[in-house]
Amino acid sequence: DSGVTQTPKHLITATGQRVTLRCSPRSGDLSVYWYQQSLDQGLQFLIQYYNGEERAKGNILERFSAQQFPDLHSELNLSSLELGDSALYFCASSATGANVLTFGAGSRLTVL
Amino acid sequence: AQTVTQSQPEMSVQEAETVTLSCTYDTSESDYYLFWYKQPPSRQMILVIRQEAYKQQNATENRFSVNFQKAAKSFSLKISDSQLGDAAMYFCAYRSPPYNNNDMRFGAGTRLTVKP
Numbered sequence: 113d114s115g116v117t118q119t120p121k122h123l124i125t126a127t128g129q130r131v132t133l134r135c136s137p138r139s140g141d142l143s144v145y146w147y148q149q150s151l152d153q154g155l156q157f158l159i160q161y162y163n164g165e166e167r168a169k170g171n172i173l174e175r176f177s178a179q180q181f182p183d184l185h186s187e188l189n190l191s192s193l194e195l196g197d198s199a200l201y202f203c204a205s206s207a208t209g210a211n212v213l214t215f216g217a218g219s220r221l222t223v224l
Numbered sequence: 225a226q227t228v229t230q231s232q233p234e235m236s237v238q239e240a241e242t243v244t245l246s247c248t249y250d251t252s253e254s255d256y257y258l259f260w261y262k263q264p265p266s267r268q269m270i271l272v273i274r275q276e277a278y279k280q281q282n283a284t285e286n287r288f289s290v291n292f293q294k295a296a297k298s299f300s301l302k303i304s305d306s307q308l309g310d311a312a313m314y315f316c317a318y319r320s321p322p323y324n325n326n327d328m329r330f331g332a333g334t335r336l337t338v339k340p
Contacts, residue, residue: 114268143326145327145328147330149267153332153333154315154330154331154332154333155269155315155330157327157328157329157330160325160326160327162326167325167326167327168325168326168327170327170329200267202269204269204328206326209322211257211274211276211319212259212271212274213319213328214271215261215268215269217267217268218267218268
């Protein structure tokens with residue numbers, strides 16, 4: 113157990129639907145990162161939050177949004193889902209001053 | 225944005241032998257961090273080794289070591305005495321310093337097969 117908790121582990125939904133993925137960082141970590149990994153692909157950086165504020169944004173689609181709440185958990189919202197959104201979505205967290213990211217187990221999204 | 229390139233989509237090694245995975249990156253920053261992560265079939269991302277750019281000494285973690293060439297922007301991973309459990313996808317990653325986003329970007333990965 114890495115200490116980063118992601119829910120749900122698996123999610124199957126239909127095109128056009130909206131889903132929310134949740135991430136609880138390791139205790140004390142202020143930074144949260146979201147990545148998307150499509151089948152047999154690398155990890156694509158989506159977005160980063162630090163203590164509730166957006167810090168950096170990668171290749172995140174306009175249909176996707178995220179936020180980090182005062183208790184430091186984060187949610188990634190995916191709307192108007194398309195088949196190509198099927199992927200493994202990782203959350204990672206990092207402590208202030210630490211250079212390592214600790215990853216959760218991922219949420220596998222399947223869009224039918 | 226910084227880019228990370230892994231030019232070997234697949235590599236194969238005989239058990240107990242040594243293999244080297246390549247990684248290059250592009251950056252204008254002088255302070256940064258480099259990592260190798262392992263992703264076994266479970267898909268969990270596991271940190272293998274890390275290197276701070278300001279350190280000239282190459283990092284070592286048991287059977288894993290790196291060859292960090294800052295001027296060449298190269299960061300290769302050497303696995304010695306390869307074991308069956310080393311079979312996985314290996315991702316090279318670059319992390320910007322805290323004063324500049326501090327985000328982490330990954331290469332496309334190298335799939336390592338270990339033959340018994």
